[in-house]
Amino acid sequence: MQGITFPGDGRVVLKEFPAPQPGPGEVVVRMRASGMCGSDLHFYRGAVSFGGSADTIQGHEPCGDVHAVGEGVAPDTASVGDRVMIHHYWGCDVCEQCRSGWPQMCDRGNAQTMSITTHGGHAPYAVVPARTLLPLPDGLSYKAGAAIGCGTGTAWGGLMRLGDIGGKTLVVFGQGPVGLSGTMLASALGARVIAVDVNNSRLERARAFGASEVVNSAEVDLSTTIADLAGRRGVELILETSGVAGADALSILGKWGRACFIGLPGEVHFRTEEQYKKQWTIMTSWTMSTIQQRRCAEFVVEHGLPIDDLYTHSWSLDQAAEAYEWFDKQSDGKGVFEF
Template sequence: MQGITFPGDRTAVLKDFPRPEPGPGEAVVRVKASGMCGSDLHFYRGTVSFGGGADTIQGHEPCGVVDAVGPGVTPDTATVGDRVMVHHYWGCDACAHCRTGWPQMCDRENGHTVSITTHGGHAPYLVVPARTLLPLPDALSYEAGAAIGCGTGTAWGGIRRLGDIGGTTLVVMGQGPVGLSGTMFASALGARVVAVDVKDARLERARAFGASEVINSAQADLAETIADLTGGRGADVILETSGVAGADALTILGKWGRACFIGLPGEVSFRTEQQYKKQWTLMTSWTMSTVEQARCADFAVEHRLPVDDLYTHRWSLGQAAEAYRWFDEQADGKGVFVL
């Protein structure tokens, strides 16, 4: 089979790999959809020095059908033919974080991540520990399951960290795929969502995903506009997804405000003596747990959310070079490889 690799020089290359076979406790997934995530670009551009590389299949948003299971995999864990999402991390299974569904936070530092320390989903087949598989609801497409596996699930994780947002004015900074997902979830949860970006096309899409107001922060004074929209109180809640608007976020957060920063690389700083009277709660969020990934999928079904509409481009594996050239421009929406 062929899989997409990144040499690290802004190229995407198809290479031949053996079709994987499941070992003890493992399952092989026949990949039906594999999403393109913004964090792919760190490896595509060669701006990070860990993981991935020319000999590792990329893609950490896989979704598909169980094709084979290895020894010791019980039917309640995985069965051939199951429609599944993949939680793309696994750890020791023994520490408190692993036991509560957070293997990416494994205390024993022996965790693995799809497409970083092991082969990913930009290929026809993927082998993973069977315990990382989660049921894909029948009402969701494989493309939706792929998005929930990372980008959309990351937005859900941030929203869940923020707590009760119903009735609040919530500002989503950045309207790329993660930001649009945050806008979609926050609107469905009853928040008044103000979408912020520097591109009008993305802001128009934000309206379709439930934003009540949109602000082009390259054309309007963000602090003044938020003050006008809130009667001078500022934002109740902020979800920062762009990774470049941390400073702007703190200029618009009101008293008792809550902000969650999930955009990378991201930088947030403030002087306590200038801000302590505002009684803020500032936090970060790292994707989501296995439990929350399943909840995210169920929530999307229950509220009939248009997760598929996050994608503006669908590609075949043979179009890998063209697909990542397009994605590297960061000018449009989300892409997915459909197999």
């Protein structure tokens, strides 16, 4: 089979790989949708290396059907034909982080990540431990399951870190696939969302996904515009997904504000001397736990959220070069490889 690889110089190379076989405790998933995530661009451009290699199949938003089951996998864990999402990390299984659903934070440093340390979903088949599988609810498409596997799930994880957002004003910086998901999920959770970006077509989409107000920070003065919108209470909550708006975000955060920083590379500076009287809570967030991924999928079904509409482009594997050239412009919506 062929899989998408990145040499790290802004090119895409389709390489030949043997069809995977499931070892003990493993399953082979027949990929149906494999999403393009903003963090792919770090590897595609070669600007950031997280230890991946040019021989690793890319894609960490995999979703599909169980195709083959290895020895020792119980039928109620995985059976051929099951529709599944994949939590795209696995660890030692026994440390505190792994046991609480955060294998990416494995205390023993054993974490495996699809597309970095092991092959990802940008190929017709992928082999993963059966314990990484989560059921794809009937009401969700494969590409919705793919989005929840990283981009949309990352927005959910950040909102869960912020906590208690219903009835409050939340400013979401960046309206790419993660930010737009944040806008949609937060609106459904009862927050009043002000969406910020520098691209008007992305802001139009944010409005369609539930933003109460949209602000183009390249066209207006951010502080005065937000102050007018937020009123005397100021901004209570911030979700920063762009990776470049750290200073802007803190400049508008009000008293008792809580801010969650997701976007990479991201720099956030503040002097406690100047800010301590505001009683801020500043936090980071890294994707989501296994439990949060499942809960996010259930929430999307319960609220009938239009996850499929996050996608503006669908590609086949042999269009991979064109697909990443388009995605690299970061001016449109989300893309997905469908099989």
